[in-house]
Amino acid sequence: MHKRLFWLITCLLVLTMVAVGCGGGATPVPQQPPAEEPKAEEPKAEEPKAEEPKAEEPKAEEAMEEKPDLTIIWFAWQPCEALGELSAQYEAANVTVNCVPISEWYNTTFTDFAAQGGADLVIMDSQWIGEAVVGGHVMDLTDFMAANIEVDDYVPAALSAYGEYPPGSQNYYGVAIEGDTQMLVYRKDLFEEAGFAPPQTWTELLEQAQFFKDSDLIENGYTTFWCGDVACYDQMATVWNQMAWSFGGALWDPNTYQVDGVLNSPENLAALEFAAELFKTGPEGSANFSFDQTVGAVCSGSTAMTTIWFGFGAAFIDPDGCAESGNLAFGVVPGEKEHVISLGGMGLSVSSYTKNPDAALDYIKWVESEDIQLEWAKLGGFSARKSILASDTFINATPYNPAFAESYLLVKDFWNVPEYAALLEPQMKYLNLAVSGQMDPQEALDEIAIEQQEILDEAYPGGPPQ
Amino acid sequence: MVNSGLTQNNQLDKEHSGDKPLRVRFRWLTDNRMSFLFLSPTMLLLLFIAIFPLIWSLRLSFTDWSVIGDAGKIPEPVGFHSYGTALGLGETRTEKRVGVEVAERFAITGQFVLPTVIIELLLGFGLAMLLNRKFLGRGLLMTVMLIPMMLTPVIVALYWKYMLRTDIGVINYLIHDIFGGPRIDWLNQIKIAIWALVLADVWMWTPFMMLISLAGLSAVPKYLYEAADVDQASAWFKFRHITLPMVTPLLLIAVLFRTMDAYRLFDQAWVLTGGGPGGSTEVMSFYLYLVAFKDFETGLASAIGYIMLIVIIALANLLIRKINEIADEG
Structure with missing residues (x-):
């Protein structure tokens, strides 16, 4: 009987511990300034008193605690x-x-x-x-x-x-x-040797990249984060968007939410065909290159140029991690008809x-x-x-x-509507296929336009929100 | 001895009790109740960790609730709407697209599972046949061959991601630089990328098939072979009529395990191909992840999850029935 009592107490203790363990922390306390969550339709309706962050300042001794x-x-x-x-x-x-x-x-x-x-x-x-x-x-x-x-x-x-x-x-x-935003990273030693100045237009950049690809100076001309996989978030899109804008194209009409007829425009087609040509000057199999591989391609000395976010700049100036850091120079991403860079x-x-x-x-x-x-x-x-x-x-x-x-x-910048993630998916997928030569560029743009238009039409059946 | 023990217990009860002996006070604590108390912590844990989420997700599958969009709202039932959408019976263009995508992802999963399991079975069984004899270094060789299946799938995928790279990968080095063949863009070509997944999975899980096959082979009674030798039976005859029938049930169990495992592949696809190019390696688990945690269509994702469950249960039942038939014949 004593053994039973012992086991009974043990069981109760275990149950208590489980209950306490599963109980989590304290009950969430409603936030102080935003007394109630802002409503979706009226984000400002129940505004927190954000302009007066110190309206109820804690006492000095409490603050010290x-x-x-x-x-x-x-x-x-x-x-x-x-x-x-x-x-x-x-x-x-x-x-x-x-x-x-x-x-x-x-x-x-x-x-x-x-x-x-x-x-x-x-x-x-x-x-x-x-x-x-x-x-x-x-x-x-x-x-x-x-x-x-x-x-x-x-x-x-x-x-x-x-x-x-x-x-x-x-x-x-x-x-x-x-x-x-994005920057141009290039091999200044090779540019000097070839007699090139930093490119002012995308067309000029392509010519230089093709020169390097065909030369004995270096293996590849240009690469970037072409990755269009789901795991690569918005990489391919941000690479191409700035080309499209610079070639005079647009992703949509933000006033009417019209994509079909805007995205698959002749300007965007030229930008996509251009991107496919530029892709060919890079390392073989670079269609799934993400940031790491892009930095690696330049730092290892296999590629002469890239365009990449400034946020990765530190990786190019670290001599321990980047063998070519001493030979690299930084410039502005070129334009074409217009000069626009992805934000x-x-x-x-x-x-x-x-x-x-x-x-x-x-x-x-x-x-x-x-x-x-x-x-x-x-x-x-x-x-x-x-x-x-x-x-x-x-x-x-x-x-x-x-x-x-x-x-x-x-x-x-591009769309910041709540349907952003859904809009991004076809853009990433089809742009990547077109750039890597597995889909006709016009077909890719048409497909993106159709899918994105469907998403927006269903989300906003009465037209764009006022 | 029994009587003396009882007497001792009675004395202890009296010594430690107040008004009533302990035996009386805890009369309700029968053996059955005691065993229930012992089991209750585990049962409660199971209830909260496994059973409740299962039931909750089943409930969610009959709603169009979104964990983000409808946070804080009570899921409203919409009947079989999510199941209909997943099965291609949706009404809107987006719903119809989901139906098409689910069908495509099932096909991609089949394109992965079928060759993977077949190749693993053939290779694993072949290796087991080779290793099913005594020779110097057999133990060491087996240990080395089992290493792949002991590695983490994500690490295996990372290895293969580098090995399969077109520019610097060792596989293309062998194909192109050693044997003079063309470089293969394993991870970026729609028609080839799925084979990169197959390759990595075969490398990792063939040892499992080998191990199960080896267990089956070593269980075949030696006297059957001796009897066949007496009758001057050929090697093929012995394989066809002794080895294969004896090993088949175990092989089918291995096939069952591997089919179920390959069917739910996610980690290798995420790391190795990221579902690309163009969604060509988005197997069902991958697609389910996207619906659940990228689009946050929780109700639809739950429905797709249950459809996947029904399909794998049906497949498993077919295999189990076959195993039972063979066992009955045996």
């Missing part, structure tokens, strides 16, 4: 690590920067939203802002920014792309944390579900301040503030920063 914890979510690359380093200097809160794999970035962010928990601050790709706002997942920062951020000092395209929704509404839900970078937004909205807003105010933006530049970050871009500190921080200051004024 413990600092709030803030978590930021981003994807794993050098700027994410740099942000962690920068945030370690912030004294008002314990800031943790979670750098998740790029393929899990969207999932992690939006499942956090769905769980109404997770990160306090989210760094989202510019295209996600529509989905996040319509879902009520991020706080309206319009008033906060007007009161605390020097918005006039920001590059207008960045201010809009990283946080404005609907486009042109001047309602802001995010502020630029990492400006980015990269991301905005920093506050999750509607944060338990520390005041602390999150204080952090944004701190990280966007001029002094800290200069620190950010020293760590390799790219500010979207014009004063920072023009400063000597920024210009001299890296060999590619002068090119960034010039390029960032030429940027353009």
Whole structure:
């Protein structure tokens, strides 16, 4: 009987432990400023008091007791690590920067939203802002920014792309944390040997790439992240978009949401045929090249040129990781009929579900301040503030920063509607097939246009939202 | 001895009890109830970790709920709508497209599973035949041959991703530089990429087939071969009428395992080809992942998951029935 009693108590203990273990943390406390989640249709209807982050300041002794914890979510690359380093200097809160794999970035962010928990601050790709706002997942920062951020000092395209929704509404839900666009990386030694100047147009770049491909100077002319797989997110699209824009094309009509007839235009066909020709000057089998392989192709000395995000610039100047680092130079991505470069970078937004909205807003105010933006530049970050871009500190921080200051004024972004992910899928798939010669370019554009038009027509049967 | 034991227990009960002896106070704690209490923690864990999600996902499959779009809302039932969409009975153009995609992904899965399992079976059985004899270094050779199946699938896929690269991969080095053949763009050609997956899977799982086959071969009674030798039977006769019938049930079990395993392939496809080019290596699990965690169509993804489950159960039943038939004949 005593044995039974012993086992009974053991069972009860185990059950108690299981119950406690499964119980999770404390019951989620409703966030302080956003008393209720913003409604999808009316994102501003129940606005948090974002403009007054310190309205209810804690007492001095309470503040001394413990600092709030803030978590930021981003994807794993050098700027994410740099942000962690920068945030370690912030004294008002314990800031943790979670750098998740790029393929899990969207999932992690939006499942956090769905769980109404997770990160306090989210760094989202510019295209996600529509989905996040319509879902009520991020706080309206319009008033906060007007009161605390020097918005006039920001590059207008960045201010809009990283946080404005609907486009042109001047309602802001995010502020630029990492400006980015693409740069030209080329072998200056080979260019000198061949008597080339950095290309001013895509056509010129193609001619130079073909020259290198046919020469004995180097194995390949040009490569980039052509990858169109699902795991490669938006890589192929951002490579081709800037070619299409520079060739005079457009992805859609943002006023009418018309894709068919716009995307499959003669200008875009020329841009896609051009991309297919350019692809041939690269390494064999480079259709699935992602960022790592692109950097590797240039750094290993197999390829003379690439265009890639400035965010990867550090990889090219590290002599330990890049054998050709001493021979590389950086320039502006060329144009054609027009001069447009894909916008990269991301905005920093506050999750509607944060338990520390005041602390999150204080952090944004701190990280966007001029002094800290200069620190950010020293760590390799790219500010979207014009004063920072023009400063000597920024210009001299890296060999590619002068090119960034010039390029960032030429940027353009693409759709940021909630259907972004669905629109991206056919674009990535068919562009990749066309570039790698497995699909006729016109057929590819037609297929993309049909699929994207279907997606938009079903999402907006009454036409674009007003 | 029994009586003395009971007496001792009674004494202990009295010593440690208050008004009533423990035996009386815990009379309700019968052996059955005690065993139920022992099992309850495990059962509760299973309930929460496996059974509840299964039932919940079944419920979700009858809704069009999205974990992101409808977060915080109660899933509303829509009948068999998601199943209809997955089976190509959708009404809108997007729903019809989903139906087409599901059919295509099933076909891609078949294109992967069928050659993979057949090649693994043939190679594994052949290797087992070669190893089913005593020779110097047999143990070491077997250990080395089993290494692939002990590796993590993601790591295997990464190895193969580099080995299959067109420009610097060792496979193309052998094909092109050693044997003078054309370089093959394994991972970027629509018609070839699926074979890259087959190749990696065959490399990894052939040892499993070999191991099971070897177990079957070593279980064949030696006296059958001795009797055949007495009758001067040929090697082919011995293989056809002794070895194969004796080993077949075990081989079918191995085929069953590998079919089920290959059917749910995801990690290697994600790393090696990323589903590309043009979705040509998007096997069903891969597609299910996209619907569930990229499009976040939770209801539809649950329905597709259950359709996959029904298909694999049907396939498994066919194989199990065959195994039972052979066992009955035996």
